[in-house]
Amino acid sequence: MIKTVSVADKMALIGSYWQPRIVGAVNDCYVKVARLKGSFIWHHHETEDEMFLVVKGNLIIKLRDGEIQVGEGEFVIIPRGVEHLPVAEDEVQVLLLEPKTTINTGNVIGEKTVDDQWL
C-alpha cells in the first residue's frame, strides 16, 4: 500500500524526546522522525552516515572541534566515525535518514538506546 505521509502528523504522535521512530524505508535506509529537547550524549556510528533535516526549531550538533547550527529547512550529514552531541535548547523536530543498522546512541549502548519501532 503506497500512501502519503504527513511529517507533522507523525511528529504529533511522538510522546517522548530522543526516541526516533521509523516512518519509511528506502532500500537499506530508514526515514525516522524525532523530537529533541535538551542534550543527548556523545556518540558516533561506526559504519553509518546520519542525516538530520530540521523541520522545526534550531538544532546544535557539537563536534569535538566545534559545533554546527542547523535551522528549519536545513540539514547536515554527520559522516560515520565522527563523534557528535546533538543539543536542542528548545524543542527541535527532525527527519532522520540513516542506514537500517543505525542505533540511536551509536557506540554507547545504555538507557538512552531505543529499539527500532515503526510509527
Add this chain to the structure above:
Amino acid sequence: MIKTVSVADKMALIGSYWQPRIVGAVNDCYVKVARLKGSFIWHHHETEDEMFLVVKGNLIIKLRDGEIQVGEGEFVIIPRGVEHLPVAEDEVQVLLLEPKTTINTGNVIGEKTVDDQWL
C-alpha cells in the same frame, strides 16, 4: 568538511525542471533536490525505492491503478518496480532520497535522462 545545507538555497540554484541534483550522500543513498513542472514520463526503477518529500507545492504521482497527492511537508515512497508518472500542475520542489544507482527516468533511458551531478 561537515556543513549545514539549506534546502531553499540549493533549490534556488536549479535552473531546469526535472533535473535532480545531488546535495548529500548517506552511505549508499543520495539526497537530491529537484524542481518539477508539468508531466514527467511513465517509468519504474527495477531495484530502487524512491522517496519524494515535497518542500513546496503539490505533487501528483500517477500510478497505473490510481494517483497519489503529496502536499507540502508530506512524502511518499514509491517502491521498486512500481510504474509511476510524477505530475506538477504548478511548480513543485522536492527533496528526493534514493539509492545511488537510481536513474531519474528508471527503465526509460532517453532525452530526459540526466547524469549524476552534485549541486
